[in-house]
Amino acid sequence: xxxxxxxxxxxxxxxxxxxxxxxxxxxxxxxxxxxxxxxxxxxxxxxxxxxxxxxxxxxxxxxxxxxxxxxxxxxxxxxxxxxxxxxxxxxxxxxxxxxxxxxxxxxxxxxxxxxxxxxxxxxxxxxxxxxxxxxxxxxxxxxxxxxxxxxxxxxxxxxxxxxxxxxxxxxxxxxxxxxxxxxxxxxxxxxxxxxxxxxxxxxxxxxxxxxxxxxxxxxxxxxxxxxxxxxxxxxxxxxxxxxxxxxxxxxxxxxxxxxxxxxxxxxxxxxxxxxxxxxxxxxxxxxxxxxxxxxxxxxxxxxxxxxxxx
Amino acid sequence: xxxxxxxxxxxxxxxxxxxxxxxxxxxxxxxxxxxxxxxxxxxxxxxxxxxxxxxxxxxxxxxxxxxxxxxxxxxxxxxxxxxxxxxxxxxxxxxxxxxxxxxxxxxxxxxxxxxxxxxxxxxxxxxxxxxxxxxxxxxxxxxxxxxxxxxxxxxxxxxxxxxxxxxxxxxxxxxxxxxxxxxxxxxxxxxxxxxxxxxxxxxxxxxxxxxxxxxxxxxxxxxxxxxxxxxxxxxxxxxxxxxxxxxxxxxxxxxxxxxxxxxxxxxxxxxxxxxxxxxxxxxxxxxxxxxxxxxxxxxxxxxxxxxxxx
Numbered sequence: 001x002x003x004x005x006x007x008x009x010x011x012x013x014x015x016x017x018x019x020x021x022x023x024x025x026x027x028x029x030x031x032x033x034x035x036x037x038x039x040x041x042x043x044x045x046x047x048x049x050x051x052x053x054x055x056x057x058x059x060x061x062x063x064x065x066x067x068x069x070x071x072x073x074x075x076x077x078x079x080x081x082x083x084x085x086x087x088x089x090x091x092x093x094x095x096x097x098x099x100x101x102x103x104x105x106x107x108x109x110x111x112x113x114x115x116x117x118x119x120x121x122x123x124x125x126x127x128x129x130x131x132x133x134x135x136x137x138x139x140x141x142x143x144x145x146x147x148x149x150x151x152x153x154x155x156x157x158x159x160x161x162x163x164x165x166x167x168x169x170x171x172x173x174x175x176x177x178x179x180x181x182x183x184x185x186x187x188x189x190x191x192x193x194x195x196x197x198x199x200x201x202x203x204x205x206x207x208x209x210x211x212x213x214x215x216x217x218x219x220x221x222x223x224x225x226x227x228x229x230x231x232x233x234x235x236x237x238x239x240x241x242x243x244x245x246x247x248x249x250x251x252x253x254x255x256x257x258x259x260x261x262x263x264x265x266x267x268x269x270x271x272x273x274x275x276x277x278x279x280x281x282x283x284x285x286x287x288x289x290x291x292x293x294x295x296x297x298x299x300x301x302x303x304x305x306x307x308x309x310x
Numbered sequence: 311x312x313x314x315x316x317x318x319x320x321x322x323x324x325x326x327x328x329x330x331x332x333x334x335x336x337x338x339x340x341x342x343x344x345x346x347x348x349x350x351x352x353x354x355x356x357x358x359x360x361x362x363x364x365x366x367x368x369x370x371x372x373x374x375x376x377x378x379x380x381x382x383x384x385x386x387x388x389x390x391x392x393x394x395x396x397x398x399x400x401x402x403x404x405x406x407x408x409x410x411x412x413x414x415x416x417x418x419x420x421x422x423x424x425x426x427x428x429x430x431x432x433x434x435x436x437x438x439x440x441x442x443x444x445x446x447x448x449x450x451x452x453x454x455x456x457x458x459x460x461x462x463x464x465x466x467x468x469x470x471x472x473x474x475x476x477x478x479x480x481x482x483x484x485x486x487x488x489x490x491x492x493x494x495x496x497x498x499x500x501x502x503x504x505x506x507x508x509x510x511x512x513x514x515x516x517x518x519x520x521x522x523x524x525x526x527x528x529x530x531x532x533x534x535x536x537x538x539x540x541x542x543x544x545x546x547x548x549x550x551x552x553x554x555x556x557x558x559x560x561x562x563x564x565x566x567x568x569x570x571x572x573x574x575x576x577x578x579x580x581x582x583x584x585x586x587x588x589x590x591x592x593x594x595x596x597x598x599x600x601x602x603x604x605x606x607x608x609x610x611x612x613x614x615x616x617x618x619x620x
Binding site: 069080143147154155157159172243250281282283 | 593
């Protein structure tokens with residue numbers, strides 16, 4: 001008998017990843033597509049359905065989706081950084097295409113589900129996961145339960161205003177954390193530094209469209225001063241934001257997931273230093289901030305919804 | 311048979327209030343003392359014991375205490391704005407004096423307990439209470455449960471840094487929310503305005519020691535420009551901080567308790583305006599911020615611990 005698998009889908013502002021995950025949280029196959037190549041959500045779903053059938057055949061028992069602003073109860077999304085505007089009934093649309101149980105969740109809450117089911121948070125009752133992708137997401141577990149808040153939108157840490165009147169955010173306001181700390185925010189800081197500073201930098205030779213957090217990280221690894229300063233600033237801002245998050249929810253640990261979380265020590269050291277500087281004495285030495293150990297956290301977390309519901 | 315009562319004690323950075331509360335949350339008697347009149351904690355407890363015996367006689371079945379940094383599990387406090395330094399084993403000390411069950415809780419979490427047991431939050435699963443006293447406290451309920459966090463210190467909203475490098479806080483850092491929004495913070499803003507502005511103000515004639523949030527509120531009621539601007543700034547800062555809190559925990563409502571919460575429309579209108587301006591679109595029109603309807607919220611909440619444990 002073929003092993004049963006769940007489809008895990010992680011919808012991001014840049015890439016969407018789809019994978020097959022078994023009940024032990026092992027990723028058996030995965031593939032990525034560009035989210036913005038599909039201006040119509042029906043085409044997006046058709047493409048994911050075709051990939052799922054191709055790699056998963058008939059062994060698929062359900063579909064778990066993580067997406068920005070994903071609302072578990074309603075199965076909808078309402079995101080400012082995805083191609084489809086307004087409230088999109090994602091679960092219903094996927095269900096009618098896949099003819100399988102479909103679960104939609106906020107992407108960061110899916111990441112949390114992954115950490116508590118298969119990751120380092122298995123024994124923890126109070127923790128948070130911060131996802132650093134195109135935007136910045138946050139999933140929170142308190143008293144052993146995922147926090148949804150009144151209407152499903154707890155954890156929008158990326159839209160905490162850290163600089164009133166600061167950088168414009170796609171949400172329509174200014175100074176949101178994710179305009180400084182996320183793959184996009186890191187790119188914006190690099191652009192700002194390239195404009196304001198005169199130092200030599202390998203980033204000056206890169207086509208703007210290719211300038212992303214990975215490229216900046218590679219430059220930082222070569223000692224590039226603009227790249228290093230970019231990550232120092234991102235880390236400083238994130239460290240303060242995490243210190244403030246700790247003061248509100250007091251987690252045992254905070255796990256960093258997503259592309260930008262894979263950056264080098266220049267980023268993580270700056271986060272730790274800033275966190276330590278800004279942490280209230282009550283929490284000193286009591287909160288671990290660490291990179292998530294789940295390699296494909298997004299889709300593994302998304303798939304966990306399927307197994308939990310069985 | 312005499313009605314059974316619980317002693318509720320609300321320890322604040324300025325006043326400590328003690329009262330007798332029955333199981334329906336009705337306050338039958340209360341009295342206040344100045345917290346800083348008792349540099350030794352034993353004398354403080356002796357005095358409260360004497361008051362309790364005097365007003366409660368033999369009908370007392372237990373003692374519930376709310377105090378800044380109160381830790382429920384350990385029964386301790388470790389507060390920067392109380393006379394007793396370091397970790398104080400408050401529950402054990404009260405227990406040996408009262409020979410009754412004693413419960414210690416963070417004062418803001420006690421306020422939350424009051425709202426969920428006797429107040430407007432009886433049917434709510436996700437809400438917060440913000441207490442505006444000498445400091446600023448916050449209690450959070452998510453999924454119907456009080457959030458304690460990993461080690462009991464969730465909800466230290468007063469120590470979220472809102473102005474890096476800003477006003478010095480007794481916690482040793484700078485820019486904490488409570489240095490701007492609390493009875494003390496409001497006084498500091500008034501002092502700053504009296505120093506920087508030249509407008510006539512009745513506050514200029516008041517002895518500095520008497521300048522507190524109530525006096526400033528009375529001046530605002532008379533149209534005093536410095537007093538009005540003081541509350542406008544406090545409201546603006548609190549509105550932004552609450553918008554950020556909403557983005558993290560997404561409560562259905564936020565209740566304001568404590569002395570400064572009794573200020574007039576000049577304060578509450580500024581809070582609402584700033585909240586509305588700074589709220590992410592997802593939450594618009596969905597979060598009620600209101601003054602608590604519990605007249606003696608602090609001691610009622612503290613006493614609720616006793617009834618819950620029976």
